[in-house]
Amino acid sequence: MNIVVIGALGDVGSAVAKCAVEKGHRVAAFDVSKANMAKLGTAQEKVSFFEGDVMNKASLLPAMQGVNAVIATLRLTPEQMKQGRGYKEVELQGIKNVVDAAKEKGGKKFVHISVDGVGPNCMSDMYQAKFQAEEAIRTSGMDYTIFRSSGLFKDFDFFFIPQVLKMGDAGTTWFYGPLDIHLCPLSHFDLAQCMVSAVENPKASNKTITMGGPDCLTQGELLNMIAREAGLKAHYTTGMSKEALIQSIKANPQQSFFTAEQISDFIVDSKIDHSVIRDMFGVEFQRVGDYIKQAVPRVKAAMASQPKH
Numbered sequence: 001m002n003i004v005v006i007g008a009l010g011d012v013g014s015a016v017a018k019c020a021v022e023k024g025h026r027v028a029a030f031d032v033s034k035a036n037m038a039k040l041g042t043a044q045e046k047v048s049f050f051e052g053d054v055m056n057k058a059s060l061l062p063a064m065q066g067v068n069a070v071i072a073t074l075r076l077t078p079e080q081m082k083q084g085r086g087y088k089e090v091e092l093q094g095i096k097n098v099v100d101a102a103k104e105k106g107g108k109k110f111v112h113i114s115v116d117g118v119g120p121n122c123m124s125d126m127y128q129a130k131f132q133a134e135e136a137i138r139t140s141g142m143d144y145t146i147f148r149s150s151g152l153f154k155d156f157d158f159f160f161i162p163q164v165l166k167m168g169d170a171g172t173t174w175f176y177g178p179l180d181i182h183l184c185p186l187s188h189f190d191l192a193q194c195m196v197s198a199v200e201n202p203k204a205s206n207k208t209i210t211m212g213g214p215d216c217l218t219q220g221e222l223l224n225m226i227a228r229e230a231g232l233k234a235h236y237t238t239g240m241s242k243e244a245l246i247q248s249i250k251a252n253p254q255q256s257f258f259t260a261e262q263i264s265d266f267i268v269d270s271k272i273d274h275s276v277i278r279d280m281f282g283v284e285f286q287r288v289g290d291y292i293k294q295a296v297p298r299v300k301a302a303m304a305s306q307p308k309h
Contacts, residue, residue: 003199004028004063004107006054006072006098008047011154012113013073014039015192020071021046023196030063054094055085060101069109069199070102076126087129095133099140110137110144111198113191116184116210117268118148124261134208143205145198149191150184150212150270153291156226161292161299164226164234171227171234177267179220179239184212184272187286194281203280212272215288225289229296242267 003020007013008029014036020027021043029040029047037044052059054074064070076090095112102110118130137144164171191211198204217225220236227234240248242264249260258266274285 001199002026002028002066002068003196004030004067004070004102006030006070007074008049009034009036009039010073010075011039012152012188012192013071015189016071016073016195017047018043019189019192019196025196025199028063028067030060054097055089057097057101060098061105064101064105064107067102067105067107069111070098070107071111071195071199072098073113073195074098087126091126092129092133092136096136099136099142103140103142108142109199110140110142111195112137112144112146113195114146114148116148116150116212116270116272117265122265124259124265126262127265138208145195145201145204145206146208147191147195147198147211148208150186150210150272152188152191153185153286153288153295154188156185156291157295157299160222161226161295162303164223164232165230165296165300165303167234169233171223171232171236173238173240174219174223174236175240177219177239177245178241179218179223179236181219181242181267181269182216182271183219183222184216184270184274185222185288186211186213187291190283190285193283194277197281197283201281209277209280210270210272211277212270212274213285213288214274214278216271216274217288222288225292226296229292230300 003025005013005017005027008017009031017027017029017040027047028050030050033051050063074091074094076087080090114130114134118127120131122128122131134146223236246260246263249256249263
């Protein structure tokens with residue numbers, strides 16, 4: 001099958017492209033530049049690469065020649081934000097352009113990654129753009145599978161793990177949200193396998209799937225798991241309520257990367273029935289504990305190698 005992967009050189013996109021190649025599909029990899037081709041590993045020799053901009057529909061058309069299915073892994077990047085682009089441009093209009101280009105060239109299947117918690121009543125520009133992009137896909141006339149993904153393990157390396165390590169043995173209070181909300185995190189490699197499977201999987205036809213891993217745990221349980229693996233005496237017992245965090249950001253918006261509206265949409269109590277996902281895709285997902293055992297030493301080493309200020 002001819003599959004076009006949009007955002008093919010990102011973390012999720014490159015995992016999707018490699019998986020699709022391994023499954024014997026012909027892959028057209030589309031991204032803004034070749035700068036991260038190394039992420040494809042040996043698969044870079046087996047894909048056809050197309051450079052372009054999702055905001056320019058014409059630049060998408062060469063990649064769409066002979067397309068059967070599109071797998072879109074678009075997200076707004078910091079570089080695009082510096083260029084003055086926002087979620088409405090990249091994650092909404094960009095997806096609409098991809099949908100139109102795929103339909104113009106005869107595409108029949110559209111697989112897309114969204115986020116757990118997205119819906120019509122979301123408050124932020126980010127989540128509204130994601131929901132409207134979902135709607136554009138659902139009403140496109142193509143068969144679709146939309147994955148509303150829970151948090152990804154890889155993001156632990158940039159936030160949860162470094163914060164716990166920095167707070168050290170004395171950590172008891174978490175200032176970034178409540179401890180009792182549930183998470184169902186997953187590996188982006190497992191997500192990629194399911195996205196590729198969805199191209200031909202009749203069980204995934206015209207479905208919007210809330211996607212999570214097999215372990216459902218509270219944020220407090222995750223933090224304490226990280227602390228134990230790091231050999232810290234820390235034990236987190238107190239968090240900050242969603243309401244208090246939102247008020248704090250409203251009072252000092254310049255001190256937060258995210259807006260109060262985005263935080264309101266982010267913080268959701270997510271309990272996902274993983275058995276539905278297992279029955280649909282038959283993928284054996286990595287467990288949270290196994291990832292933490294691998295990630296904590298890696299992050300500790302990276303932090304130790306940073307120059308002291």
